[in-house]
Amino acid sequence: xxxxxxxxxxxxxxxxxxxxxEAGKDIKKEELVFDINEWDDYALEExxxxxxxxxxxxxxxxxxxxxxxxxxxxxxxKGCDAAVRLYDDTFKGCDAYATAKILAAAxxxxxxxxxxxxxGAQASDDGYAAVGPALAQLLDIPxxxxxxxxxxxxxxxxxxVHRELDGGLEEVLxxxxxxxxxxxxxxxxxxxxxxxxxxxxxxxxxxxxxxxxLGLPEEEVxxxxxxxxxxxxxxxxxxxxxxxxxxxxxxxxxxxxSILRERGLM
Amino acid sequence: xxxxxVIAEHRRGELREVTFECLGLARSLAGALDAQVACALLGxxxxxxxxxxxxxxxxxxxxxxxxxxxxxxDVYGQALSSLIEGRRPFLVVMGHTAMGLELAPSLAVKLxxxxxxxxxxxxxxxxxxxxxxxxxxxxxNVELALRSCETxxxxxxxGAFPMEAAKPVKGEVVRVQPPALEVxxxxxxxxxxxxxxxxDITKAxxxxxxxxxxxxxxxxxxxxxxxxxxxxxxxxxxxxxDKGWLPKDRHIGMSxxxxxxxxxxxxxxxxxxxxxxxxxxSQLIIAVNRDPSAPIFKVAHYGVxxxxxxxxxALKNEIARVKxxx
Numbered sequence: 227x228x229x230x231x232x233x234x235x236x237x238x239x240x241x242x243x244x245x246x247x248e249a250g251k252d253i254k255k256e257e258l259v260f261d262i263n264e265w266d267d268y269a270l271e272e273x274x275x276x277x278x279x280x281x282x283x284x285x286x287x288x289x290x291x292x293x294x295x296x297x298x299x300x301x302x303x304k305g306c307d308a309a310v311r312l313y314d315d316t317f318k319g320c321d322a323y324a325t326a327k328i329l330a331a332a333x334x335x336x337x338x339x340x341x342x343x344x345x346g347a348q349a350s351d352d353g354y355a356a357v358g359p360a361l362a363q364l365l366d367i368p369x370x371x372x373x374x375x376x377x378x379x380x381x382x383x384x385x386x387v388h389r390e391l392d393g394g395l396e397e398v399l400x401x402x403x404x405x406x407x408x409x410x411x412x413x414x415x416x417x418x419x420x421x422x423x424x425x426x427x428x429x430x431x432x433x434x435x436x437x438x439x440l441g442l443p444e445e446e447v448x449x450x451x452x453x454x455x456x457x458x459x460x461x462x463x464x465x466x467x468x469x470x471x472x473x474x475x476x477x478x479x480x481x482x483x484s485i486l487r488e489r490g491l492m
Numbered sequence: 493x494x495x496x497x498v499i500a501e502h503r504r505g506e507l508r509e510v511t512f513e514c515l516g517l518a519r520s521l522a523g524a525l526d527a528q529v530a531c532a533l534l535g536x537x538x539x540x541x542x543x544x545x546x547x548x549x550x551x552x553x554x555x556x557x558x559x560x561x562x563x564x565x566d567v568y569g570q571a572l573s574s575l576i577e578g579r580r581p582f583l584v585v586m587g588h589t590a591m592g593l594e595l596a597p598s599l600a601v602k603l604x605x606x607x608x609x610x611x612x613x614x615x616x617x618x619x620x621x622x623x624x625x626x627x628x629x630x631x632x633n634v635e636l637a638l639r640s641c642e643t644x645x646x647x648x649x650x651g652a653f654p655m656e657a658a659k660p661v662k663g664e665v666v667r668v669q670p671p672a673l674e675v676x677x678x679x680x681x682x683x684x685x686x687x688x689x690x691x692d693i694t695k696a697x698x699x700x701x702x703x704x705x706x707x708x709x710x711x712x713x714x715x716x717x718x719x720x721x722x723x724x725x726x727x728x729x730x731x732x733x734d735k736g737w738l739p740k741d742r743h744i745g746m747s748x749x750x751x752x753x754x755x756x757x758x759x760x761x762x763x764x765x766x767x768x769x770x771x772x773x774s775q776l777i778i779a780v781n782r783d784p785s786a787p788i789f790k791v792a793h794y795g796v797x798x799x800x801x802x803x804x805x806a807l808k809n810e811i812a813r814v815k816x817x818x
Contacts, residue, residue, distance in 0.1 A: 239628045240704070240762060241783045246632075253632055322597065323607070352627050354609050355588075356597035359565075363598035368566065368677040371594045386681070390747050391503070391590045394686025394740070399564075402677040412734030453606035454636040457622070461785075462633045468779075468795045475806035478796050482778065483810045485794060489776060491698065491755050492722065492811070 227280035227378065229273040230338055231306070232329055232345035232357070233266040233288050235297040239351075244461065251456045262297045265346025269409035271416040272376060273344050274305045280378060283307040285338055289317065289325055295432055302427040303419045310336065314436040319449030319456070322356035328447055329357070330364040331440040336433070342385070343406040347372050358408035369406040370399050374413050494527035497553075497581035499572065500534070500545060501591050503563065504683070507541050510587030514648060515548045515656035518585055521616055527582055529663075534571055536561040542665045547658040552665045553579075559673040565594045566678040573602050574671045581643060583621065585614075588647040596647045606638040607645040612652040621646070630765055630787035650746070651769055689741035691725055698724025698755045701744060701771070702732055705760015705781065705800055709737040715759065718804055721811045727751065729767045745770040759800040763788025780804075 237258035245254045262270070273284045286301035287310040288294050298309035312332050320328065333340070343362070348355035355371070362369035374396060375388035383403050388396040390410050401407075437447065449455055471481045486492045496518040501508040511531075518529045531549035533542055536556055545552045553575065559567045572595075576584060586592040588610040600607035606621075608614075612633075613624035621644040624635050638644050693699060700719040706712065712726070719726045726742060733743035744751055745767040756774035761767060763779070763786055771777070772791050779792035780800050789795045796803055 237628075239631055243785060244628060244631050251634075253628060322609070323601070326597075326601070350629060353625070355593045356607065356609050359594065359597040360601050363601040369598070370678070372590055388684060389590065389594070391683075392746050393750070394743075394748060396684040396686075397562075398681040398684060400679045400681055405677075411730065415735075453600070453639055454608055454623075455639070457635045457637055459627075459632055459634045461631070462626075462790075468789050468792050470795045470797065475798065475802040476810070478798065478803060479806035479810035482794070482796075482807060483814055485776075485778075486722075486755065487814070489754075491776070492814070 227276050227282040227341050228339050229276060229282065229284045230333060230340045230343045231266070231270050231273045231284060231286050231301070232343065232361070233270060233286055233297055233301060234263045234346070234349050235260050235288065235290055235294040236263045236349055236351045246459050246461065250458050252459055260293065260296065262300055263346050263349045263351075265348055265350070265409060265411055267346075267416045268411050268413050269344040269346050270301055270304065270306070271414045272409055273342075274417070275414060276342070276376075276378065277305065280380075282341070285310065287312070287329065287332060289313065289320070289328055296424075298432050299424050299427045300419060302430050303423040304417055309430070309432045311432055311434045312436075312440070313434065314447070316437050316444050316448045319452060320447060321452035321454045322352075322354035323360055323453045324447050324451040326357050326360035326364055327451060328440065328442065329361050331442050332435055333365065335435065335440050341403045343367075343404070345406070345408055347408040347410045355408070358406055362406035365406070367404050367406055368401045369408070370401060371408040372410045373407045374410050376407065376413075494525055495530045495551075495579060495581040496522055496525070496527050496583045496585065497576070497579070498529065498531045498549065499584065499586040499592075499595075500531050500541065501587055501589060502535065502538070502541055507544060508587070508589070509655065510589055510648075510650045511545075512548065512655040513650065513653040514585045514587060517614055517648060517653040518583070519656050521583070521614065525582065525616060530579070530581065532572065532575055534560045534568055546662040546665050548656045548663075550663040552663060553668050554665060555668050555670045557670045557673050559675050560670070562680040563591055564675065564678060564680045565598065567673050567675055568595055569599050569602060570673050571670045572599055575668060576603055576643065583616075584643065584645040586647050588649050592647040596645060600645050603643070605643045605645050606641050607647070608636060608638055609647045611646050611648050614646055614648065626765070629762060631785055649765060687741065690739065691741070693725050693727050693742060693744070694749055694751050696725040696751070697753050698722045698757075699727045699744070699751055699753045699774075700724055700757045700759065701727040701729065701761060702738075702759045703729040703761030703767075704731045706732060706737070709735070711801075712737055714804055718808050721808060721815075722755070722757075724753070724755070729761045729764070758788055758792065759804065761788050762786045763791065
């Protein structure tokens with residue numbers, strides 16, 4: 227079972243006060259901490275679990291600047307066999323479509339053998355949830371998104387997957403291999419890897435490919451090759467209807483209890 | 493005349509709400525474009541839905557086929573690409589749901605039309621399409637232009653657009669012969685029901701809900717005590733259920749439960765839209781989060797910007813004090 231897992235390095239914005247950059251099209255990222263996209267971490271884990279069970283090679287692939295190698299090192303430390311980084315100055319402004327084209331070109335250029343391609347159901351930064359299915363279409367392989375369970379049907383070279391719908395309902399699909407799956411969080415428990423483990427993987431080679439090696443025309447990548455062009459980014463105005471309660475925890479608690487009592491909730 | 497085409501979403505004998513939101517968006521754009529609203533309805537034995545949708549669209553395009561009995565992006569894609577290539581609508585609209593996000597990207601690649609997913613606003617200016625999306629966990633908005641094309645495609649965030657109201661004059665229902673369809677490399681096998689919940693949180697008047705901010709399973713009992721003091725139950729956002737700190741039947745959000753309690757106390761929940769969709773109809777929402785820019789504060793009636801590990805014990809003490817009659 228050879229697997230390609232597509233990962234993305236993203237900034238952690240959970241408790242950060244974000245600011246818009248000078249160009250006005252993205253956030254300032256200098257002071258943010260980066261890590262593997264949470265959904266991709268589950269995809270990576272699923273790939274490693276399958277490798278442990280069925281054997282085969284797992285190749286991690288990302289599109290990003292040199293700093294994104296930190297995420298690839300993490301993938302290698304966790305058990306990936308090879309790592310590939312795709313980068314070129316012309317990739318600036320890639321949306322999901324241009325990203326999918328670059329990934330497809332890389333898989334072809336490297337002649338990567340795969341039974342499965344796994345990636346996160348979405349990225350926590352832009353949230354397109356589109357790279358996976360777009361890539362599957364470009365490679366002309368079947369796919370399923372929002373996958374919560376995978377079962378390999380070795381006898382018929384297929385997988386049985388559960389897709390998450392809503393309200394807890396799931397649907398079950400069977401896909402012929404090779405196939406692409408986008409993985410939903412909660413499917414497994416991503417393993418932990420120590421900083422030392424990541425450092426130890428520093429010596430392992432990461433293949434880097436640019437536009438030329440991929441054989442893509444420049445107009446197919448970056449903003450020119452994208453469906454979407456960003457015009458501006460802005461911080462949404464905070465709604466004024468929220469009443470913020472201030473003071474010490476005790477003062478806040480007392481105010482909250484008054485509110486609950488007024489409303490007959492206590 | 494130009495057409496705006498909504499893709500109807502239905503499952504197990506029910507039309508889904510997002511279809512009417514897509515119709516609402518299409519109608520709001522149709523006037524200025526001098527366009528008509530069409531609704532593509534794919535399935536088997538769906539003429540009943542066709543009659544319903546005719547009150548909302550100028551034209552319902554009914555495509556029936558055995559292979560369309562259940563949603564399957566592969567077969568839906570075959571039927572829709574032929575329909576879209578034949579009619580060349582100006583805009584194709586569907587929900588950013590388990591159906592839309594499975595269907596739209598590959599369909600857009602196949603047709604060579606630009607797609608914007610998960611839009612919260614869609615505008616047309618000078619014959620081109622512009623959208624607003626939320627990024628970085630709902631903390632930042634971006635405005636984007638779709639590449640110039642004859643046909644555009646968008647998926648819209650559920651709940652972001654008002655539902656279209658039924659019109660007294662019905663639109664026409666047109667039956668469209670599908671191309672030769674076949675189920676190929678991707679096959680629908682069936683549904684799996686969620687396991688029966690031990691506690692039905694949808695019936696609770698008070699829900700104390702925890703998110704990633706709770707940090708560890710060992711902190712759950714503290715919240716359970718608070719819920720008990722308020723005669724409520726404990727719920728959670730996705731990360732808590734994903735990590736197994738609480739059972740999956742406590743997960744509130746689009747892919748979990750939808751709740752409307754009298755009190756929703758959100759502790760350490762950032763407020764991703766998938767979570768908000770499951771709780772924004774609560775009568776009173778109080779949110780506690782250390783991050784003043786957490787999107788949960790956009791839906792909360794009362795907000796506390798502080799550490800839940802300070803607020804929860806203080807709140808428990810205050811409740812005990814008040815109940816003790818001191």
